[in-house]
Amino acid sequence: MSVTDYTKCPDADRPEIAFIGRSNVGKSSLINMITNIKGLAKTSSTPGKTLKINHFIINDTWYLVDLPGYGYAKISKKMRESISSMIKSYILKRENLICLFVLIDCRIPAQKVDIEFMYWLGINSVPFSIVFTKSDKLNEQKLKTNLDNYLQVLAETWENIPQIFITSSESKKGRAVFLDYIENIVKQ
Ligand code: GTP
Ligand code: MG
Secondary structure (H helix, E strand, O other), X not given: OEEOOHHHOOOOOOOEEEEEEEOOOOHHHHHHHHHOOOOOOOOOOOOOOOOOEEEEEEOOOEEEEEOOOEOOOOOOHHHHHHHHHHHHHHHHHOOOEEEEEEEEEOOOOOOHHHHHXXXXXXXXXXXXXXXXXXXXXXXXXXXXXXXXXXXXXXXHXXXXXXXXXXXXXXXXXXXXXXXXXXXXXHHO
């Protein structure tokens, strides 16, 4: 199911989690990796592929939601603002949303748009975790350095650092741990 407005989402009758993050960070790929269904969520090497709120029902018990990316520069300001307000009203008003996963490309230093977005979640009391994506693109050493740097930036705004996952949709690294966590929170 694919909608452009949170009021048109399916009935809020089961727990829901959602993936959010900058365009091209790997949200749709992570959905395919988690579900083991290639091509379930449409992916693209060109940013701005996902433009709607997409619900996937998992095991008939919970919803996994693919959201459009934020902060994509190559679309009109009007379009960007309309996506941003669609995302924000979905996040604030969707009553069965139990956790939001903010995806961050592990190769890229902390970006203002992500830090500000997480700050916005914080002031609105929206629970979230961070998922570092594309970890197959870095060696262990570089990955560790980047994560340490990111944690330092987070520590500037967050007293308690959110839960963190390290994943790769390419190698499936981190899949079991991440899936375990999700299955636990949707059961509660
Ligand atoms: P939008 O829908 O445009 O917001 O993007 P998205 O966040 O859904 O990204 P998408 O899953 O479409 O992936 C973007 C690009 O990154 C694609 O070319 C993917 O193949 C690639 N990609 C995603 N995850 C990984 C990963 O873990 N490793 C590698 N190497 N590439 C990845
Ligand atoms: Mg997408």
